[in-house]
Amino acid sequence: xxxxxxxxxxxxxxxxxxxxxxxxxxxxxxxxxxxxxxxxxxxxxxxxxxxxxxxxxxxxxxxxxxxxxxxxxxxxxxxxxxxxxxxxxxxxxxxxxxxxxxxxxxxxxxxxxxxxxxxxxxxxxxxxxxxxxxxxxxxxxxxxxxxxxxxxxxxxxxxxxxxxxxxxxxxxxxxxxxxxxxxxxxxxxxxxxxxxxxxxxxxxxxxxxxxxxxxxxxxxxxxxxxxxxxxxxxxxxxxxxxxxxxxxxxxxxxxxxxxxxxxxxxxxxxxxxxx
Amino acid sequence: xxxxxxxxxxxxxxxxxxxxxxxxxxxxxxxxxxxxxxxxxxxxxxxxxxxxxxxxxxxxxxxxxxxxxxxxxxxxxxxxxxxxxxxxxxxxxxxxxxxxxxxxxxxxxxxxxxxxxxxxxxxxxxxxxxxxxxxxxxxxxxxxxxxxxxxxxxxxxxxxxxxxxxxxxxxxxxxxxxxxxxxxxxxxxxxxxxxxxxxxxxxxxxxxxxxxxxxxxxxxxxxxxxxxxxxxxxxxxxxxxxxxxxxxxxxxxxxxxxxxxxxxxxxxxxx
Numbered sequence: 218x219x220x221x222x223x224x225x226x227x228x229x230x231x232x233x234x235x236x237x238x239x240x241x242x243x244x245x246x247x248x249x250x251x252x253x254x255x256x257x258x259x260x261x262x263x264x265x266x267x268x269x270x271x272x273x274x275x276x277x278x279x280x281x282x283x284x285x286x287x288x289x290x291x292x293x294x295x296x297x298x299x300x301x302x303x304x305x306x307x308x309x310x311x312x313x314x315x316x317x318x319x320x321x322x323x324x325x326x327x328x329x330x331x332x333x334x335x336x337x338x339x340x341x342x343x344x345x346x347x348x349x350x351x352x353x354x355x356x357x358x359x360x361x362x363x364x365x366x367x368x369x370x371x372x373x374x375x376x377x378x379x380x381x382x383x384x385x386x387x388x389x390x391x392x393x394x395x396x397x398x399x400x401x402x403x404x405x406x407x408x409x410x411x412x413x414x415x416x417x418x419x420x421x422x423x424x425x426x427x428x429x430x431x432x433x434x435x436x437x438x439x440x441x442x443x444x445x446x447x448x449x450x451x452x453x454x455x456x457x458x459x460x461x462x463x464x465x466x467x468x469x470x471x472x473x474x475x476x477x478x479x480x481x482x483x484x485x486x487x488x489x490x491x492x
Numbered sequence: 493x494x495x496x497x498x499x500x501x502x503x504x505x506x507x508x509x510x511x512x513x514x515x516x517x518x519x520x521x522x523x524x525x526x527x528x529x530x531x532x533x534x535x536x537x538x539x540x541x542x543x544x545x546x547x548x549x550x551x552x553x554x555x556x557x558x559x560x561x562x563x564x565x566x567x568x569x570x571x572x573x574x575x576x577x578x579x580x581x582x583x584x585x586x587x588x589x590x591x592x593x594x595x596x597x598x599x600x601x602x603x604x605x606x607x608x609x610x611x612x613x614x615x616x617x618x619x620x621x622x623x624x625x626x627x628x629x630x631x632x633x634x635x636x637x638x639x640x641x642x643x644x645x646x647x648x649x650x651x652x653x654x655x656x657x658x659x660x661x662x663x664x665x666x667x668x669x670x671x672x673x674x675x676x677x678x679x680x681x682x683x684x685x686x687x688x689x690x691x692x693x694x695x696x697x698x699x700x701x702x703x704x705x706x707x708x709x710x711x712x713x714x715x716x717x718x719x720x721x722x723x724x725x726x727x728x729x730x731x732x733x734x735x736x737x738x739x740x741x742x743x744x745x746x747x748x749x750x751x752x753x754x755x756x757x758x759x760x761x762x763x
Contacts, residue, residue, distance in 0.1 A: 226597075227612075227616075228609055228612035228613055228616070228635070229609075229612070231612040231615070231616060232608070232611060232612045235611075235612070235615070288505070288508055291501050291504050291505050291508070292501075292505055294497065294498065294501040295498050295501070296498070296501050296502045296505045297498065297499075297502045298502060298506065299505075301509070302505050302506055302508075302509045303749060304745050304746050304749060305509040305510075305512060305513045306508070306509050306512050307745045307748075307749070307752055308512065308513055308516060308741075308742065308745060309512050309513075309516075310752070310756070311692055311696075311741050311744070311745055311752065312516075312696070312738060312741060313695065313696035313698070313713055313737050313738070313741070314696065314698050314713070315696075315698055315712075315713040315716050315734070315737065316734045316737050316738055319519065319716070319730045319731065319733075319734040320515045320516065320518075320519050320734065321515070322725075322730075323515075323518065323519055323522060323727060323730075323731070324515055324518065326727075328531075328533060329530065329531040329532065329533055329535060330535075331518060331535045334533060334534055334535055335534070335535070365511075365512070365515070368512075369508075369509075369512045370753075370756065372508075373752070373753055374753050374756070374757055374761055377750075377753045377754075377761050377762070378761055381762065412760075412761060415757065415760045415761070416757060416760075416761065419756075419757060419758070419760075422603050425605075426605035426606070426607070428605070428606065428607050428699060429698045429699060432698075432699075433698070447605055447607040450607050450608060450611075451607050454611050454614075455703070460611070460615075463611060464611060464612075466608075467607075467608035467609075467611055467612075468608075470605055470608050471604060471605075471608055474600065474603055474604050474605060475600050475604075477603065478596065478599050478600040478603045479596065479600075481599070481603070481758075481760075482595075482596055482599055485758075485760045
């Protein structure tokens with residue numbers, strides 16, 4: 218516990234401390250109060266990045282959620298060969314972000330990429346360059362990658378939930394002559410609701426903070442077309458050495474995540490009885 | 493009727509799994525694809541395999557990055573098991589003041605965005621000289637992995653019936669022996685599964701390794717950009733590195749399976 222306090226709390230408090238000071242050339246200067254926060258909130262680039270993150274999450278997470286639930290219902294129909302299918306589905310989720318990036322650079326490479334040639338060019342969406350270099354399409358390409366990587370996980374998590382549902386209510390429903398659709402709406406959905414909330418919230422948190430794949434695939438570009446909040450923080454620190462506002466951003470993000478985490482904890486505990 | 497339904501859904505699920513795994517297979521093919529065919533339009537599906545990319549990667553010393561990755565991930569996982577196991581057990585069994593708040597703190601550490609954590613780490617390390625050291629990187633990995641480990645193992649601890657421990661205690665065994673001879677053997681599957689997941693996270697990790705590591709502690713994910721040279725990107729070589737980073741993961745996935753869901757949902761869903 219003490220170790221955890223040292224490795225997690227100390228950096229956090231240090232960030233709060235930094236965010237309240239004037240910082241020049243990595244030297245902590247005078248007390249600045251909330252000036253860094255004001256600079257941050259006045260920076261259009263920060264708001265732009267928040268918008269990008271929100272857009273990314275708003276498209277990717279519902280897609281993953283819906284497809285994942287559909288997939289879980291498919292898996293739950295007594296599918297055979299699960300010993301092969303399930304591990305295959307886990308692979309994208311467990312893969313290093315670097316490998317994901319290499320993979321999709323190859324698939325989406327301009328002109329010779331498998332997907333670029335066979336799908337994107339064929340349907341005349343974009344020719345000549347990679348979608349990752351297109352200001353209007355790069356973000357959707359990143360959404361595609363995220364959906365590819367995380368839908369199978371959502372699917373398996375929902376599947377695990379479906380498998381642990383009690384059988385008795387379904388037998389009772391069958392005796393009463395309920396249709397499959399009715400059983401799904403009246404039994405599966407309510408029984409699964411807390412679980413779906415927990416899994417959805419967790420995915421929301423992870424999708425919101427995604428950094429590695431975006432950093433490696435587009436680096437936030439072209440321009441700032443895919444600059445999510447995580448990338449904005451990274452760039453303010455390590456490209457511009459603007460530590461004051463960057464620490465302020467980190468603190469803002471942290472507080473937000475603490476709220477998210479609390480939500481996850483409360484739902485998982487109260488409704489799911491998990492903890 | 494029933495069996496044709498099962499076949500239909502099996503085919504659907506198999507197609508889905510194929511979609512998930514297909515890019516990986518395509519990359520695997522790239523590792524032995526001759527340079528000349530790589531940029532062919534339309535993309536070539538059949539070719540005579542070559543080992544030139546593998547030779548290049550070996551000659552460039554990427555094996556050392558592999559060893560460094562193993563060391564960092566292995567040592568940090570070992571440290572986490574040593575520190576985390578008693579912590580998780582204590583959370584499950586002892587009444588700790590403000591336990592819920594502490595647990596929420598553990599969870600929040602896990603969920604916090606790494607990009608916000610790496611800044612203070614970088615600045616503190618720059619000041620005390622831990623940049624580009626094994627100790628520094630291993631310590632930094634504790635932030636997300638230790639909290640993950642404690643949290644998930646805690647969920648395993650709660651599944652243990654307390655009766656066995658109480659019986660052993662009633663027979664007069666001291667607490668430490670109960671821990672070593674009763675609790676640890678029962679917890680072993682949980683410890684193995686959770687620590688394997690920790691190992692994977694450390695093995696895959698990019699941002700910390702990129703910012704806090706460097707030349708001396710260059711893990712495999714960080715070594716990758718070296719293949720993007722001024723003469724262009726070495727795609728075949730990139731694929732070789734990608735596949736070698738993937739192999740331990742593939743092995744682990746087969747072993748872990750059910751535990752992955754439990755781990756990745758922080759114990760909220762029992763796989």
